Amino acid sequence: MIQGQQPRIAETTSMPKGICKLCQKTKPLENSHLIPRAMYQRIRDENVRASWSNPDPIHVGKTVTAHTSRQVTDYVLCTACEDLFNKKGETWMIQQVWRSTAFPLLDRLNLAHPQFEFQDALGYSGTAVGIDTDKLGYFALSVFWRAGVHIWSVGFGQKSTKLDLGIAEKDIRLFLLSQGPIPQTIALIATVCTDQESMGVIVLAQREMEKRRSPLV
Numbered sequence: 001m002i003q004g005q006q007p008r009i010a011e012t013t014s015m016p017k018g019i020c021k022l023c024q025k026t027k028p029l030e031n032s033h034l035i036p037r038a039m040y041q042r043i044r045d046e047n048v049r050a051s052w053s054n055p056d057p058i059h060v061g062k063t064v065t066a067h068t069s070r071q072v073t074d075y076v077l078c079t080a081c082e083d084l085f086n087k088k089g090e091t092w093m094i095q096q097v098w099r100s101t102a103f104p105l106l107d108r109l110n111l112a113h114p115q116f117e118f119q120d121a122l123g124y125s126g127t128a129v130g131i132d133t134d135k136l137g138y139f140a141l142s143v144f145w146r147a148g149v150h151i152w153s154v155g156f157g158q159k160s161t162k163l164d165l166g167i168a169e170k171d172i173r174l175f176l177l178s179q180g181p182i183p184q185t186i187a188l189i190a191t192v193c194t195d196q197e198s199m200g201v202i203v204l205a206q207r208e209m210e211k212r213r214s215p216l217v
């Protein structure tokens, strides 16, 4: 047996069976994350490296904003669908986010010419500046979709509010499964924060977001 296989088998036997929300098949379900576990680890490690007084990410919720090590999880997806999310978006995205010594996504924008200049933001074409917009878009849609198909316990006794994805929900699901094109009714704008206070912060997918002073991808 190859080293490393055994924990996965042991893990599978303890996984509850249920209907995976993505492939809609009855399978053992992973303890899925609303925001990927690796994102928490990355931010926590980088906060430690940057010597923040509290290394835990700041959780920004509807009514509570606080440092917490708690991750938002529930049994939602099967292993195959988790792997799909990893390969098609998360693995790339993790490499792009802020670290104390660099911020690859922002560093790339800083080397490029903006297409638009607004009063408090710059606008870029992600494709034109060489950003893998397929993976960025897939990752973002996967997070919004997760927030639209499940009510999550987000800590501090609160539950998430399901995002209303409307008629796009089915098409997003098929797109995430690689069984359909990106829905024509969707426009995705990614914001890259330039202010230091926003780095090390995890904002859960929710309907209303505060305006941020930052360039757009």
Ligand SMILES: [Zn+2]
Pocket: 020, 021, 022, 023, 024, 025, 077, 078, 079, 080, 081, 082
């Ligand atoms: Zn599945």
